[in-house]
Amino acid sequence: MAEAAGLAVGVLALIGAFKDAIDFFNNFKASRELGRDYELLVTRLDIERTILLQWAEHVNLLRPDRDPRLNNPDTMKAIDGLIAKLNQIMPTGGSTRSLTDEDIAALRSLRELHNVLEVSTGRSKIMSETTAKYIERMCQDRILEALWFRTIDDRKESISPAHRNTLHWALDPGKTQFQWNNLARWLQHDSGIYWVSGKAGSGKSTLMKYLFTHPETHSLLSQWAEGRTFSLIHFFFWNIGTQEQKSQKGLSRSLLYQILSKHPSLISAVLPNMWKQLRHNERDVDLPSIAETRAAFRVIASSSSNIGKFCFFIDGLDEFVGNHLDGIAFLQDLALNKHIKIIASSRPIPDCVASFDGLPTLQLHDLNRPDIKSYVDDVIGGHKYMQRLKRESLKEALQIIDDIVAMSSGVFLWVILACRSLISGFSDFDRISELRRRVDELPPELEEMFQHMLIRVSSRHLKQGARILRICYMAHQARRSDKVGEMSALGLALLDGDIITETKIQKLTKKQAHQNYEDLDGRLRSRCGGLLELEIKNRSVGHIQYKSYDALTHGKIVFMHRTVFEFLSDAKTWELKCLQPPAGFEVSVDLSLIGLYSAMFGFKSKNMQASNYFRDGIWWGVQSDRNHPHGPSNIFWAIQPFIDTPWLQRNVDMFRRLAEINEHRLSSGASHATLTLAVEAGAANYAKNHPDFSSLVQPKLHQCGCPPLIYHAVALPVTNGTLDTRGSGKDRVGCLSESMASLLLASGSDPNHSIAASSFSIQGCNKSYNPSQSGKWLISKNCKTSSADFNPWVAWLGSPTKGRRLEPEDRIEQGNIAMLFLNAGAIVPGPFRYWIQNDFSSSSDPSVQAKGKELLDLWNECEKRQKDTATDTRGGNVNQALSGLGQLQSTDDGVGLPASPSERKRSAEIDTAGGAKRICPVERCNPRVS
Template identity: 30%
Template sequence: MDPISALGIASSVITFIDFAAKLISTTKVIFHSKEGASTDDLALTKIYTKLQDLSACLASSAYPQQPFSSPQSLEDVSGLQELSAVCEQDCQEIVNALQAIKIHDNDGRLWGSMKTAFKSKLGRSKITAIESRLERTQRVMSLHISSILSNQISQLSKKIESMSSSGRGVGPASIIESMSQDLANLKLESESINIAKQQSIFSAGQAKLFVDLLKDLANAEKRFEADGIISSLNYTCRPVRHDIIPQAHMNTFQWAFEKSSLSDWLCSSNGIFWVSGKAGSGKSTFMKFLAGHFQTRELLTRWAGGKFLVTAAHYFWSTGTDMQKSQQGLLRSLLFDIFRSYPDCIPIVCPSRWATAKIGNFSSSWAPWTTDELSKTLRALTTIEDEQISFCFYIDGLDEYEGDHIELCSRPWPVFEASFGSETLKKLYVHDLTRGDIKRFAKHQLRTHPRWAVNPAEISENEKCGLIEQVAERAEGVFLWAFLVTRSLREGLSNDDTVVDMWRRLQSLPSDLERLFKHMLDSVDDIYRPKMAGALQVAIHAFEPLPVEIYWHLEKEFEEQNYAICCAVRAPETAERERQREQIRRRINAQTKGLLETRKDRVEFLHRTVRDFLRTAEMSDYLNGKLSTNFNAFNSIAKSYLALLKTASYTHGYLPQITRQGPGRNWGVFIASLNQALLYAAEAFKTTAPTLRDTAEILDGYEIFVAEIVESSHLAIDSALECCDPRLLFREEVVKHQLAPYIQIKVQEEPEYFSVFQDSPLFAALTPMTTSTDYFFVFEDSPLSAALKPMTASGANSILSPNTLKILLEHFDDLNVISPRASDPHLRSPWVSFMYECSNSNQLFNSALKQGIFNLLLFHGADPDACIGNYTAFCTFLAALFENPVESFETACSALDAFLRARPSLGIVPGENIDLRTKGPAGGSVNDGPQNERAIKSTLDKIISGIQWKEKLFDVKEHEVHYKFLEKFIIYALGELEDPTPLASAMRNSSVPPRACSRLLRLIGSESHDHVASKKRRYASNGETDEESIGECQSEDLEITGQPPKRQKAADWYYRYLMDRYFHRREC
């Protein structure tokens, strides 16, 4: 029972005691008074009704349906229930006495009969006994309340401390402050009652105050837990696309709320309404307008009736980050909006996360979401019972989604037409409805130019109207075309064009949008065309919109080929930097004719259609024809980043720009920027061979620069780096990237390339890189504040480089070697450090599964029994596998096979009573009898509890998971144990469901020979298995000698391997 319910019982009891005490006091007056009590004191109807209500309340309190919350509160709650039952009996006795009183007065008031009735039904002695019990009950009740409050205050103090130290900025900071204040008030009120001296006791009012304070604390705690889960759905770039979509022009799109199929659908219909339109017709602007307009809300409210209305939106963006153009981004955006509007549904649709939050396990409740979990959570919203909720979702840009287009605003592609276009009344084409809007827009754009009305005699009103009509007519509903054309006409007005000139200008512009783009690029002056082509190619190949300073340095590179490598390390003054920014903004606009524009110090395409057009084969050849043959956009970006780092200001702030927390564990603003640059260098190595040497020279320039600033005092550096080789910092970051070609070049040129490392380079190669500055202090006047303000997800980039690891593993065999400088036990060896990181980062764990990192490391000798805290590496892998969402069961099976091939110990018993460092990770050998049985049972329990959690979360059928994980472990154990008895005993005593247990016991027991032999015969005959195919690891085409070939059924191969070994041992 929760403390609020317990105090609710106490409040009911105290309320009864107070009322009964007053009633008894009145009866004493009756016994000792000849006149009786006053009519005001003895309104019988009121007394009787009040006592009946109290009796019912006490009866319900005595038999609660809720379970006890903890053993500590059992005694207090049981005591409260007993006191409630006693008071209920006393209350009923008084009620029965009042029922016997016959009222003959019309006004229902008690006079002389009251004295006689109470004497006959209760008597003086019973009344005295009841009064005595009430006094004793009140004292005992106060003690129970004090105990409950003391326990609750202690628990809440720990909970608030846990919330404060959770290390995550979730929700408003005022929640914890409010809870702390409420807890202080609760503590103050409870301490004000001095029970020991019996100077006072708890009153009903005080009990109610305690209940109210606890309710406030419970509500605040619930808000914090909900905000944590909501925050886990958010991502840095979520609002970016919405924010940059232009606002609708004044008085446009009003037709949406007039009598139309859309307005009818909004207020009365269900299902999907498809908004389509030509490229550039203003679909995204329309969706933003519609989603935010008050009239839309009014129509939807009418549709929802009395139900609670929840709206959510997502705007796909093909030129944005992966999250902005993926299904996961869509699902996270929708759930974020839904939970923010209606947080009460969170415990219902994601019970596992809510349960972990309730026990204070915030790291699990805030863990990254997988697409499967997101999909299941969204589907669960449709199964909420007894909830009056209506949902409306706005989804813009389905044609910008990267994935299978199976499912609302998009271009009129055939796949969307087939899926959504069959119902005429549930679709519209924006370009068919915006002619009037474009006319108003063109009229406003031209009439607001100061030259439009200067010489009325030269341009008549009819000619002006004709020009505007022609713009609206030729636009054919495409707002972007109208925008570009009116901009050109305004330029003509600025040049004092005559009406004839303006008509000629208009007629010279192609009506087709793509031909208009080409026309604009052809109009660029010849001297600007190489820079124009370079800027556009850089924008096309950028992972996300780049800071404007990159384009400043890019232009310098056109003027001086080795500018970035040769430029001095010098930060310009603030005024000079602002002048540079303004200059490059104007130059970009002139050189690209406005097809690139600057928004919030980042350079972006005017519209998605521009990028799509420039990425065609024809335009790619067009742009490349204006550039030198050795131009590489990725190289240019990498060089521009080098110049940016050299000219950045690092002289402000109190935190070092580089902090070192161990071998390869470098953090800070500078490191994040360096890694962003190296990502582009890695992409350059994937392109044509002639640029490989150029890329290598750029990286050499980075090393020289980084070594220089490490040696100088130009950069605030953690003291741990001061005694290192100045080249170490750069080389530690290089091995984290997919720069295997560069490392091969350097090793050939310099065989002692890795000698600068104090510890194994594998430490660095297995440590995730940091690519954002969310956790670091960045000053606004530094160019890094613009360059590093992340548009992508924050924190460490979990992508490792298998090919780089393969090179290192060929040179180093020290995966398990403990570093003499390792003070942190979690960072003792490269393998231990990597497993520790995986246990704390679901993103890294899933990435390692997908890339086959576990398979690679275990193949090269990683120890599955290495100690990670109190557990083995194998146990840590199982914990990460089951305690966090896994993106692919197939890759998980493959990694599990790799671990089992490495022959881990069978147990995962923590070191509470066993010193793992001396007795082995399982607390003994595999045949140590009871100790081994305990170890095996702990493994089985870990596997089965994880399987059950997965089934609950992902709706995975029992046989699909049990066969993949449980049977793999059982067959492995059969191959390791000479006597399978401990395994069978552990199976019987484990939490394995009976159905699965009986099947596995048959495998272990007397029937195991036939069962296994039949499998072996089947494998030998056709190599088939009941398991699904195991997908290949996506690891840069990595191949490991001795492993199963690609697309071969890995489980089949593994079973044959185990069966052969199993029977070989039996025969021997």
């Protein structure tokens, strides 16, 4: 009886634990506005249910052979009452399933996991420990994802492996006439920095990749590690790559990613600010600052006795963008730790020569002559045509080989180009005397060699080659500035082929795409003198290797060497006769079409990069529209047939929206789809030349169903965040530009014109396009706002460029746009002054401060004007639309209007209590949601 009584007490205690949660739930279940309180309550009920069901399983409560002590009447009564209560508040379908370890692992939100941890602490030790483990793992993964970038391994992977029978001397040195520090011995015993120096094109990157991947390197380092664990970490700078590939930030991120991937338990100590931010913030975590990065490596260095030794391979220090001494100092600080050693390579630039003086070093161009001889013997001497010539003129043939080796001066790249020239001669069946002349004509310097290769291109191919080189150079130039992504080689192949139509792309098979690549590869060789190459490689994203990835259809065009890009970067190079493009050529037009074709095939083949290709095509289209306003051939003029294509309408949301707008016509019969796309992208010249522009710019909901064009410019309801802003200043697209604002406001747009929310949805508010209701844009009920009306001025104030810090030129453009609105009669909200003070007057940039003063003067003038015309009938509507604007917080990331100090204090108190940021109704209606 005592045992039964004890059991009953246990059950009653469990019921008591449920009772509080049940009471809370019954009081609040009708309202989901509680936010975190509601989430915690539901989580608490799940956990309590788990505890109950675990107990029920333990005592076989629901089985016929249950514990006989459960037959006690008091116990059964308590259990029946509990189950009745559970049935009232919980779905019966899941009532017998407990919250398991798998359930916790399936949670993808840190907020949900924190809820489980908070509620389970003190109630279920196993559950709280499991949840804490998953929180830690998720935070680790999120930070590693933030550190990783898509091009993190691109440069290393793009370096061709060493030619056979070359570079063996580096790890197995023999006798040589040149003095150099034994690299194998340094790997085996020493620490600090070893400097690999060499001329441009001498093969430094090839040597660094050879060392990094060679098993003998690992064997030598294992002796240095003396039985402890050791790691090889790499970074290959790439001056003509993305910002991350050539900066100290990219170097730091890559090194941290590699180290912390191997030792994730260190993340919380190495990057405490990122860890703290992520633990309290569900959104993306900020990358570490330079100061945080330095502190991170100090923590890693102090932990090296526990995590083992490190050997860093840093290639191309001379390709570092910024002060070279900063990058060198960073490495020198790392190398102070006895558990870290660094092999660094660079050209012999003055900063490196001075900084690495007295350190172990090798001059590659002095040591690679045997490798060059081996390469020429293999490629030229081993060629079947040269073998035939040897039988006829052995001495002359061998002299040609020796002369190429002697003329190289240790520059392997020069040798490769020289060998290509000779192989061309083999194809032309040159006699030995003609081959001799080829060698004698070879210029000794690389830049002259590049010119030589281009001059030898057939005259009928010169203009085609000049066009391709310009396209690839400009694409790479924009890519370096992070304005666009990687250009698709398939897009170039399609552009370079026959006339492309949407039908041809729709019917293009993978086999045909591969054939296009093969054709392009040959055309690059015949038309660009070998300066451009088609690169094919496998792709992995983070920890994922995609099995369905088709390497060939993801190929890209690369310069055969960085020095080719440097050669083309000289403006005088483009004056060469062999680099004059065909008449009427405009590079941004071609690049916009490459983006369009790449995207269309990408959407068809479900390529993850398709949206990026389209965004880049639009970016280039806008550049073309600005630079060549009267050229009707860019993406905006070419996209209409694709909008009409059913398979795109079915599979791509944006094209579905464009297709619906495509049905809107006025008397001109012209489609409004391309017009709205151009307005949202910022192609002002295309927009103003559209036959219906003057009608659709007027402030009214038009007969065809379209809203005024200024709503498209501000709210982006069609592209809906697809055109994520790139670049800065005039290079940015996907947000309202100064030129578009000026055009629309000067053409009749009213900044204060309000339109009913039921007629038009501001971008991001779960909008739907309903052609059955006269084509009106509908706004869903869950878009919370204090006003049923919106106007473009308020919408622009509430939807700045989010998630990015604005450069001074961007801030100035925002100021100019605000002035355009004000001069067009926009009614000024009270908090506007705080925005000016926070985002302009307090800036450290003098030009931004000056723009702030202009804005403030204009604001004062407008405020006076507004008071004088307080009886204006439009004022009531605007004041209503502006209600709540004072709640908008100011940040460095956009153009939000800050609240007054008292409002900020009150908002902060609410934020602390409620756990959520308060934003103005307009901003709620403008998240960028696809």
